[in-house]
Amino acid sequence: MSEKEVKNIRTEGTRSLEEIFEQRIARDEKIEPKDWMPEKYRQTHIRQISQHAHSEIVGMLPEGNWITRAPSLRRKVALLAKVQDEAGHGLYLYSACETLGISRDELYEQLHTGKAKYSSIFNYPTITWADIGAIGWLVDGAAIINQVPLCSTSYGPYARAMVRVCKEESFHQRQGYEIMTKLANGTSEQKEMAQDALNRWWWPSLMMLGPTDAESVHTEQSMKWKLKRKTNDELRQQFIDQTVPQADLIGLTIPDPDLKWNEETGHYDFGEIDWDEFWQVVKGHGPCNKERLSARVNAWEEGEWVRDAAMAYAKKQEDKKLKKAI
Amino acid sequence: MKNENLIQYIYGIADNALILGQRLSELCGHGPSLETDIALTNMALDLLGQTRSYYQYVARLTGDEKTEDDIAFLRIERQYKNVLLVEQPNRHFGYVITRQFFFDVFHLLLLQELQNSKDETLSAIAKKGIKEVSYHQRFSSDWMKRLGDGTEESHQKVQEAVDDLWRFTDELFHLTEDDKEAIETGIGIDVTNLKEKYNKKIKEILEEATLTIPEIKWFQKGGKQGIHSEHMGYLLADLQYMQRAYPNMVW
Numbered sequence: 253m254s255e256k257e258v259k260n261i262r263t264e265g266t267r268s269l270e271e272i273f274e275q276r277i278a279r280d281e282k283i284e285p286k287d288w289m290p291e292k293y294r295q296t297h298i299r300q301i302s303q304h305a306h307s308e309i310v311g312m313l314p315e316g317n318w319i320t321r322a323p324s325l326r327r328k329v330a331l332l333a334k335v336q337d338e339a340g341h342g343l344y345l346y347s348a349c350e351t352l353g354i355s356r357d358e359l360y361e362q363l364h365t366g367k368a369k370y371s372s373i374f375n376y377p378t379i380t381w382a383d384i385g386a387i388g389w390l391v392d393g394a395a396i397i398n399q400v401p402l403c404s405t406s407y408g409p410y411a412r413a414m415v416r417v418c419k420e421e422s423f424h425q426r427q428g429y430e431i432m433t434k435l436a437n438g439t440s441e442q443k444e445m446a447q448d449a450l451n452r453w454w455w456p457s458l459m460m461l462g463p464t465d466a467e468s469v470h471t472e473q474s475m476k477w478k479l480k481r482k483t484n485d486e487l488r489q490q491f492i493d494q495t496v497p498q499a500d501l502i503g504l505t506i507p508d509p510d511l512k513w514n515e516e517t518g519h520y521d522f523g524e525i526d527w528d529e530f531w532q533v534v535k536g537h538g539p540c541n542k543e544r545l546s547a548r549v550n551a552w553e554e555g556e557w558v559r560d561a562a563m564a565y566a567k568k569q570e571d572k573k574l575k576k577a578i
Numbered sequence: 579m580k581n582e583n584l585i586q587y588i589y590g591i592a593d594n595a596l597i598l599g600q601r602l603s604e605l606c607g608h609g610p611s612l613e614t615d616i617a618l619t620n621m622a623l624d625l626l627g628q629t630r631s632y633y634q635y636v637a638r639l640t641g642d643e644k645t646e647d648d649i650a651f652l653r654i655e656r657q658y659k660n661v662l663l664v665e666q667p668n669r670h671f672g673y674v675i676t677r678q679f680f681f682d683v684f685h686l687l688l689l690q691e692l693q694n695s696k697d698e699t700l701s702a703i704a705k706k707g708i709k710e711v712s713y714h715q716r717f718s719s720d721w722m723k724r725l726g727d728g729t730e731e732s733h734q735k736v737q738e739a740v741d742d743l744w745r746f747t748d749e750l751f752h753l754t755e756d757d758k759e760a761i762e763t764g765i766g767i768d769v770t771n772l773k774e775k776y777n778k779k780i781k782e783i784l785e786e787a788t789l790t791i792p793e794i795k796w797f798q799k800g801g802k803q804g805i806h807s808e809h810m811g812y813l814l815a816d817l818q819y820m821q822r823a824y825p826n827m828v829w
Contacts, residue, residue, distance in 0.1 A: 312607035319603045323820035323829040324647045325633070328603070329626050335606050336619040343612050381820055381829075431829075439827055547608065555610025557735065558671045561728025568727060 277477060282408035285351035293477060296470070297407050298352050299368075300479060302359045305345035306370035308338045310363075310544050314378040315387060323381055330427060331384060337420045344416065348409040364549050372530065373460045375538030382435055382442075382449035388428015390450075390457040390495065396421050397491050398461060401481035429498060436502040443503075450499065451507040458522075459530040461488040467527075492520050581639050586659065586756035587766050588700070590802060591688070592632030593660035596650060597810075598681060599625035600817055601668060610671055617717055621678070624710040631703045651821035655814055656804040659754075663746035665801070665810045669739070672725055672732070676739035679718035683779045684750045686711045687772040696764035719783045726787025733788065740784070741792045748797035750776070 269288050276283065283289055312335045319335065322328035346356045362368035373391055378384065399421065402414040435446035462468055462484035474480035482490075492511075499506050510523035532538070602622035609615030633646035663681055668674050689711055692704035725736035751773045753761075760766025784791060800806065820829070 309607075309612070316607035319606055320600060320816040321819045323824070323827075325626060325630050325650050327829055329623060329630070332603060332606060332619055332623055332626070336616055336623070339607075339612050339616045339619070343616070346612075434829060439824075441824060442827060551608045551610070555614075555671065557729065557731050558610035558614070558725070561732030562724050563728075564732075565724040565728040 277406050280404075280478075281406075282411065283406050284408045292473075294352050296473065296477070296479065297410065298349060298354055300474075301345055301349040301352075301407075301410055302354075302362065303369055303371075305342050305349060305359065306363045306368055307374065308342035308345060310370045310374045310548060311391075312338045312342075313544055313547050314374055314376070314540070315384060317378045318381060318384050321381070322384075327431070334388070334424050334427065337424070341413075341417050341420070344413045345410075348407075348413045351409045360552060364545070364552060366536070366545070369534070370544075371460060372533045372538060373456050374544060375533050375541045376452070376456055377540050380445050380449060382432070382445040383453065385428050385431030385435060385446065386449035386453040388424050388426075389432050389498070390428075390453050391460065392421050392425040392428055393495060394457050394460045394491050396425060397487050397494075402479070404478070404481075406478045432504070433502050436504055446502075447504055450504050454507050455525065455529075456533075458488055458492070458525055459527075461491060463527070463530070489519050492522055496520055583756050583759045584697070584765065585636050585639055586754070587760040588632050588636050589657075589659040590754060590757060591692075592629055592636070593658050594664050594681070594685075595625040595632070596629040597658070597660040597813065598664040598677075599623075599629060600813060601664065601666075601677075602674075604668055605674065614671075618674070621714050621717070624707075624714065628703065628707050628710070631706075635699045635703070647821065651818045655806060655810055658801075658806065658810070658814070659804060660801050660806075661746065661749045662798055662801040662807055663743065663749065665807060665813060666743060666746065667809050670735060672736040672739040673743065675718055675721040675725060676736060676743050678714065679722050679783070680743055680747050680780070681750075682711060682715040682718050683776055683783075684747075684769075684772065686715050687775055688767060688769065691767040691772070695767070700765065722783055722789070723787045726784070726789040736787075737789055740789055744792050745794055745796070745798050747776075747780075749799040749801060752799060752802055754802050 270290055273283070273287075273289060273293075283293075315331060315335050315338075319328060319331050322331050346359060349359060350356060359368070363370065378387070396418060399414055399418050403411055403418055405411045405414070432446050432450075435442040437443075465471060465483045465485045468484050471480060471483055475483075496506055496511065508523045510521065512521055514521045533541070536542075599622045602618050602625070605615070606619050606622070607615065609618055629650065630646055633649040636649055637644045637646055663677060666673065666677055686708065689704040689707045693701050693708065695701045695704065722736065725732040727733070751769050753768070753770060757766055757769070761768050781791065
């Protein structure tokens with residue numbers, strides 16, 4: 253057989269495999285690690301799942317910033333547990349990603365060299381205790397809206413990881429809102445602190461749901477593979493509609509003069525988002541991009557001798573066992 | 579036994595858990611791997627959980643509407659009775675593990691005795707803590723072995739930590755006046771009796787880890803009297819920041 257003939261067979265084979273694959277997705281069947289999948293599906297999933305995992309572990313940093321200064325023991329313990337949950341999310345998302353044939357070390361490498369992205373929201377600083385409340389309430393709130401549809405996404409390991417992630421995130425969101433409620437009902441200083449945090453985190457939270465549909469490059473393909481069930485703009489509207497009444501309830505004001513209820517559409521109209529700021533932060537010019545990345549790189553580099561020691565020790569133990577067996 | 583003596587006795591135990599928990603909290607998000615990050619945070623959570631149980635008990639004993647947070651955040655440095663060992667900084671992972679190991683071995687021995695205390699609350703807290711602290715000791719012992727018998731670099735680094743931190747271990751077995759009073763009433767534990775077992779366990783693990791105990795004649799002390807190292811002030815500045823900057827508020 254000539255080379256050309258072999259290629260044709262493969263192409264034909266691939267096409268039919270691809271057809272079978274698309275049919276399985278259409279039937280809402282889960283795709284498992286050992287199943288055949290198009291290369292683009294694999295790559296898209298590596299990109300999205302790792303981006304998600306990176307967001308979890310970079311997201312530990314802004315909140316970790318307040319663990320040692322939490323205002324009460326109860327809050328300290330809750331915050332520690334929350335940040336630990338995020339490490340756990342990172343762990344199972346990296347594991348899910350590894351089933352696609354890439355190692356955790358390679359994924360870290362992509363993060364550390366800036367090749368892989370993480371959620372831009374974590375490039376904003378946490379400058380008061382109220383920021384911890386705002387992150388839980390708004391950032392985790394927006395994350396849940398993004399993530400709940402992923403519980404039924406087509407790639408099995410990702411979907412299953414997301415079920416657990418979402419359960420914990422919704423707990424975090426309630427915890428964040430509870431912090432804000434306490435502050436909003438507290439002294440004038442506390443109320444001011446809460447309003448200030450809302451002012452700073454509101455717009456970045458809206459941006460978190462991604463660029464507008466017109467600008468989003470991955471939406472179409474992702475919808476087809478059920479990596480996405482709603483567009484960015486739909487998700488953003490859902491977040492706003494859900495969050496505005498929560499702010500009203502605790503007497504805080506959303507920092508948007510154009511925000512108003514629209515009887516006709518049954519949704520809130522809202523002001524223009526500063527997309528220029530969004531892209532600047534994505535490109536690395538946010539207030540904390542450098543700090544976040546260098547904190548991750550430092551932890552990794554300073555931990556190298558520890559990981560090496562663990563490997564060397566494990567090998568020695570194995571060798572000892574082997575010697576005994578002989 | 580007077581309440582004030584009992585309270586001071588409890589501080590001598592509880593403050594160790596608070597300060598070590600605070601030190602471990604600093605590392606959350608910065609561990610050498612996700613797995614160790616999660617494990618260190620777990621230990622911080624256990625220790626802070628124990629702290630809350632002790633302080634809630636102290637608050638009840640005090641009676642004048644004091645809360646666990648007043649006790650944790652609003653004392654001056656001289657009123658904290660933790661040993662110097664637990665306030666030592668996280669210089670590198672070798673220090674973190676050695677500090678933990680030196681403390682865990684003591685902590686487990688202490689709680690095993692404290693569960694027999696005549697004070698029912700302390701006995702209950704100890705019983706609950708034993709399970710947690712047994713895990714801490716297993717974790718830190720395993721890591722002492724990995725680091726000691728891992729690579730040349732890890733051996734040297736962890737030996738450096740052992741050499742530096744060993745001088746803080748003797749204080750674990752000192753008795754304050756409040757301790758003595760607590761022992762007399764059957765509430766407190768005579769920690770001097772734990773020293774032999776402690777040294778045996780430490781020696782056993784360090785030998786397996788190919789590490790050596792430094793030969794020193796002079797040990798550091800003072801924490802139990804509230805005379806701390808220079809590190810303590812900064813630790814408390816972080817810990818107390820919110821309560822000091824925004825007094826009398828509910829969070």
